[in-house]
Amino acid sequence: MTDKPHKPVHLAAHFPGVNNTTVWSDPASGSQIDFASFAHLARTAERGLFDFFFLAEGLRLREHLGRIHDLDVVGRPDTFTVLNALAGVTGKLGLAGTINSTYNEPFELAEQFASLDHLSGGRAAWNVVTSSDAFTGENFRRGGYLEHGQRYRRAAETVEVTRALWDSWAADSLVVDRQAGIFAREVPETRHRGAQFDIAARFVLPPSPQGHPVLLQAGDSDDGREFGAATADAIFTGHGTLEDGQRFYTDVKGRLAKYGRSPDELKIFPAATFVLGETEAEAQERARHIRLQQVGPQTAIAFLEQVWGRDLSGYDPDGPLPDVEPADNPDITRGRVRHAKDPRAVAEAWRARAEAERLSIRELIIEVTARQQFVGTPALIAEQIDTYVQSDAADGFILVPHLTPHGLDEFVDRVVPELQERGSFRTEYTGTTLRDHLGLRHPHHRSTAREGAKAS
Amino acid sequence: MTRPDFFLAVELAGTGAHPASWRRDDSRAEDLFTGRYWVDAIVAAENAGLDAVFLPDSFGVQPSGPGATRGRLDAVSIAARVAAATHGIGLVPQAPVTHTEPFHLAKAIQSLDFATLGRAGWEVTVSEGAEQARAFGRKRAQDAAALWHEADEAIEVVTRLWDSWEDDAEIRDLPTGRFVDRDKLHYIDFAGDNFAVKGPSITPRSPQGQSIVAVRADGVEDADVAARRADLIRISAGDLDAARARRTELRAALAATGRDPDAVHVLLDLDIHLADSVDAAADELRTLDSWADSLVASAPSLLRHIGTAGTLRAALEAVATAEAADGVVLRPLAIPAALRRLSFLERKSLSPGTLRTRLGLPRPASRYATSTEGTPS
Ligand SMILES: Cc1cc2nc3c(=O)[nH]c(=O)nc-3n(C[C@H](O)[C@H](O)[C@H](O)COP(=O)(O)O)c2cc1C
Numbered sequence: 001m002t003d004k005p006h007k008p009v010h011l012a013a014h015f016p017g018v019n020n021t022t023v024w025s026d027p028a029s030g031s032q033i034d035f036a037s038f039a040h041l042a043r044t045a046e047r048g049l050f051d052f053f054f055l056a057e058g059l060r061l062r063e064h065l066g067r068i069h070d071l072d073v074v075g076r077p078d079t080f081t082v083l084n085a086l087a088g089v090t091g092k093l094g095l096a097g098t099i100n101s102t103y104n105e106p107f108e109l110a111e112q113f114a115s116l117d118h119l120s121g122g123r124a125a126w127n128v129v130t131s132s133d134a135f136t137g138e139n140f141r142r143g144g145y146l147e148h149g150q151r152y153r154r155a156a157e158t159v160e161v162t163r164a165l166w167d168s169w170a171a172d173s174l175v176v177d178r179q180a181g182i183f184a185r186e187v188p189e190t191r192h193r194g195a196q197f198d199i200a201a202r203f204v205l206p207p208s209p210q211g212h213p214v215l216l217q218a219g220d221s222d223d224g225r226e227f228g229a230a231t232a233d234a235i236f237t238g239h240g241t242l243e244d245g246q247r248f249y250t251d252v253k254g255r256l257a258k259y260g261r262s263p264d265e266l267k268i269f270p271a272a273t274f275v276l277g278e279t280e281a282e283a284q285e286r287a288r289h290i291r292l293q294q295v296g297p298q299t300a301i302a303f304l305e306q307v308w309g310r311d312l313s314g315y316d317p318d319g320p321l322p323d324v325e326p327a328d329n330p331d332i333t334r335g336r337v338r339h340a341k342d343p344r345a346v347a348e349a350w351r352a353r354a355e356a357e358r359l360s361i362r363e364l365i366i367e368v369t370a371r372q373q374f375v376g377t378p379a380l381i382a383e384q385i386d387t388y389v390q391s392d393a394a395d396g397f398i399l400v401p402h403l404t405p406h407g408l409d410e411f412v413d414r415v416v417p418e419l420q421e422r423g424s425f426r427t428e429y430t431g432t433t434l435r436d437h438l439g440l441r442h443p444h445h446r447s448t449a450r451e452g453a454k455a456s
Numbered sequence: 457m458t459r460p461d462f463f464l465a466v467e468l469a470g471t472g473a474h475p476a477s478w479r480r481d482d483s484r485a486e487d488l489f490t491g492r493y494w495v496d497a498i499v500a501a502e503n504a505g506l507d508a509v510f511l512p513d514s515f516g517v518q519p520s521g522p523g524a525t526r527g528r529l530d531a532v533s534i535a536a537r538v539a540a541a542t543h544g545i546g547l548v549p550q551a552p553v554t555h556t557e558p559f560h561l562a563k564a565i566q567s568l569d570f571a572t573l574g575r576a577g578w579e580v581t582v583s584e585g586a587e588q589a590r591a592f593g594r595k596r597a598q599d600a601a602a603l604w605h606e607a608d609e610a611i612e613v614v615t616r617l618w619d620s621w622e623d624d625a626e627i628r629d630l631p632t633g634r635f636v637d638r639d640k641l642h643y644i645d646f647a648g649d650n651f652a653v654k655g656p657s658i659t660p661r662s663p664q665g666q667s668i669v670a671v672r673a674d675g676v677e678d679a680d681v682a683a684r685r686a687d688l689i690r691i692s693a694g695d696l697d698a699a700r701a702r703r704t705e706l707r708a709a710l711a712a713t714g715r716d717p718d719a720v721h722v723l724l725d726l727d728i729h730l731a732d733s734v735d736a737a738a739d740e741l742r743t744l745d746s747w748a749d750s751l752v753a754s755a756p757s758l759l760r761h762i763g764t765a766g767t768l769r770a771a772l773e774a775v776a777t778a779e780a781a782d783g784v785v786l787r788p789l790a791i792p793a794a795l796r797r798l799s800f801l802e803r804k805s806l807s808p809g810t811l812r813t814r815l816g817l818p819r820p821a822s823r824y825a826t827s828t829e830g831t832p833s
Contacts, residue, residue, distance in 0.1 A: 024628055024635050025628070025630055033570060033659070033660050034570060035539070035540075035570050035571040035573075039540070058658065059559070059658060060654070060658070061641065061656060061658060067638055068636070068638040068641050068656075070634045070635060070636045070637070070638045071633050071634060071635060072635060073635055074626075074635055074636045074641075075621070075626070075636075075658065075659060075660040076658055076659065077563065077566070077567035077570060077659055078560070078563040078564040078566070078567040078659065080530075080532070080533060080536070080564065081532065081533075081536045081563075081564050081567035081568050081571065082536070082567055082571070083536075084533045084534075084536035084537045085536040085537065085539045085540060085567075085568075085571040087491060087537055088491065088495070088536075088537050088538065088539060088540040088541055089540045103557065104557075104560070105555065105592050105594065107515060107555075107591045107592055108515070108555065108556060108592070111515065111530055112530050112533065115529045115530035115533040115534075116533060118489040118490065118491075118529060119490070119491040119494075119529065119533055119534065119537040120491065121490070121491065138652070138653075138654035139557075139559045139653055139654055139655070140557050140559060140651075140653075141557060141650075141651040143652065169527075174486075174527075176478070176485050176486050178478075178479045178481070178485075181476075181479060181747060183478055183485065183524065183525045183526060184525070184526045184527060186520060187517055187520070187526060197593050198593045199590065199591060199592070199593040200590045200591070200593075201587075201590065201591035202516075202517045202587075202591075203517065204515065204516075204517050204527055204528045205489065205527050205528070205529065206489065206527060208489075296633040297633065298632065298633035298634075299633060
């Protein structure tokens with residue numbers, strides 16, 4: 001590894017979202033919806049010289065046992081509106097929004113992302129997600145459901161059309177010659193006829209300062225990874241441990257060559273949570289306390305119900321696991337990605353573990369659901385992050401604080417300087433666009449031999 | 457007048473309502489697609505004491521031709537971009553409903569209302585013609601009746617979604633571990649002729665509860681929707697008599713639908729060009745027209761005022777005295793030239809507050825609210 005060039009670490013800030021990672025019961029937990037909360041996190045990320053701010057998306061309130069899930073944070077804003085407003089309170093920070101490709105139309109998406117990219121001076125990114133259960137579809141005109149393979153075909157075509165629109169004005173389209181009376185050159189019509197869309201349009205905006213928005217992708221299936229390798233500038237992933245991360249990293253980067261792309265044209269960003277302490281022991285103690293807040297008694301039961309597929313509200317969270325058998329009930333929770341595992345096998349394994357380690361329901365759930373990724377002193381966390389990046393488990397991380405809006409403050413104050421000390425993190429922004437921060441080339445400067453990718 | 461304050465807004469279209477406005481030296485045409493341009497313009501409008509800014513939008517690119525500007529930023533995005541730089545002015549972007557999902561629109565305006573602490577409005581528009589329909593490729597061009605029927609449904613969906621969270625739905629109740637009271641979140645279960653939407657919104661109820669809805673009443677179909685649903689009705693007219701007649705009609709239509717005509721403001725478009733003297737303004741307009749060639753240079757059928765800030769002040773007083781409108785939407789033919797001079801209107805400066813408050817409208821309770829204050833639920 002010594003002959004490898006030292007890689008820069010990339011960091012992004014995830015606004016704490018609607019799942020039990022976000023602790024709302026802490027007295028320090030602020031509003032999840034006031035703009036001031038978004039502004040604080042974004043300004044903190046910019047103070048820490050992060051690459052970008054990140055917003056997830058979910059287009060229907062989650063339900064559990066047929067009712068709106070009420071234990072976790074509920075409610076979030078419109079992605080475009082918040083990111084544009086944040087462009088007004090930051091100057092360099094990238095602004096990444098998760099936007100579904102199933103319940104949006106390419107022309108409008110192209111216009112909205114191009115607007116954000118212009119209004120932010122070239123700082124926009126689109127995390128293309130495909131989630132499209134019929135449940136979410138009930139909020140939209142197209143309604144219905146797209147089966148898994150179809151979703152990625154629609155996603156690929158959506159991105160293809162969107163890009164064609166973004167690129168439709170020539171780079172030198174804006175003339176603004178007052179004497180000659182020419183504002184812009186002729187805008188050519190973009191035509192697309194594919195399995196998903198039949199469109200003919202003149203786009204409304206010239207290319208932005210970074211060409212067009214950065215593209216992120218966040219699906220994990222084979223289809224999803226292939227889509228990412230073919231089209232994305234970065235991937236947001238849940239593969240955050242060292243070995244798992246390395247496997248994912250190797251797999252996805254290995255897919256790039258067949259699209260004529262080099263490994264550094266696609267950055268890998270696992271999500272990561274963190275807990276800091278003055279000492280190792282203090283960090284562990286804080287982490288334990290946070291886990292208890294994240295998995296309250298009712299949340300523990302709700303997790304169990306997801307596996308058991310039935311109402312378990314009669315069980316004591318501090319007591320043993322239920323002895324009834326799980327029912328196969330894929331609709332028990334709706335509006336979140338479901339783990340397609342055999343519930344009986346999971347229940348069996350959990351019972352065995354609870355028995356062996358003498359764990360109550362709540363203790364078991366704390367053990368088996370995601371724990372914090374990086375726990376320790378600032379120096380230790382900086383070292384771990386750097387190690388992950390240098391050993392190709394990631395190019396950087398999208399950090400998920402557990403507190404809104406101050407959850408990132410300490411990281412920026414304490415860990416960022418350690419990373420800088422190690423020579424792994426920037427000490428100032430060297431560019432103005434998100435592409436600059438990510439070390440990505442301008443999209444018009446890369447090979448554009450992308451024929452044959454059309455859907456039949 | 458029934459109201460103490462005459463509502464004064466400005467509509468900012470590109471470099472100005474005149475198609476050749478970009479050719480003026482002071483147009484800042486190079487900056488048209490930057491955040492800075494829009495922040496400067498809207499902050500100037502706010503500093504001049506204007507109550508609101510309207511931002512036009514369309515999915516169609518402007519027709520080509522000698523002289524015209526082309527290209528346009530999304531209006532809701534512009535409004536969001538300037539939110540943090542402004543403190544008192546209402547922000548009313550146009551957003552068309554013909555091809556857009558009402559669910560997305562609802563949360564976009566709610567989020568604008570959060571970002572502005574209650575200064576958001578929405579001017580409802582439709583996308584006419586085959587060109588925009590082909591840009592989406594999912595339906596054919598519709599006629600005015602179909603477009604405004606769909607808009608009517610879209611407004612119903614959006615305003616229901618705005619109410620779908622009761623104000624006190626977030627409870628953070630430690631003993632029960634509940635972040636929200638799910639009994640205060642409501643499915644809207646809308647099923648209409650154009651779409652069905654389940655709800656609730658993913659966004660909590662915003663500072664104004666219901667943001668301000670504006671609709672133009674140019675024809676029959678849009679006037680009907682305006683009379684039933686708008687807080688601000690925009691009209692244009694050739695002279696003050698025509699405006700007064702239109703306002704009288706609309707007030708009758710409002711009363712006929714059971715609404716209080718005094719709760720709705722009828723706003724009259726007024727194209728303006730301002731310079732240091734009336735002669736200079738007329739000269740500058742001639743120059744603009746000469747650049748615009750065969751383009752729709754002058755729109756003589758519309759009310760316009762070419763003069764100074766002083767003569768404009770008198771013109772506005774005339775509108776109020778004639779009861780031709782409850783307010784005016786100034787449409788600068790050339791934006792920087794007009795904005796520079798609007799401060800001489802000597803409007804009192806805006807205090808922070810919601811757009812609703814500025815319009816003298818109360819904050820409505822959610823239509824789904826089950827419990828009233830003091831009543832145990
Ligand atoms: C790390 C990660 C983050 C995701 N974030 C979102 C999100 O914010 N909103 C959303 O609708 N889907 C999100 N998804 C879901 C994906 O878009 C996709 O629908 C899902 O992973 C199923 O596709 P797959 O089988 O390819 O993984 C996310 C997925 C991953 C792996």
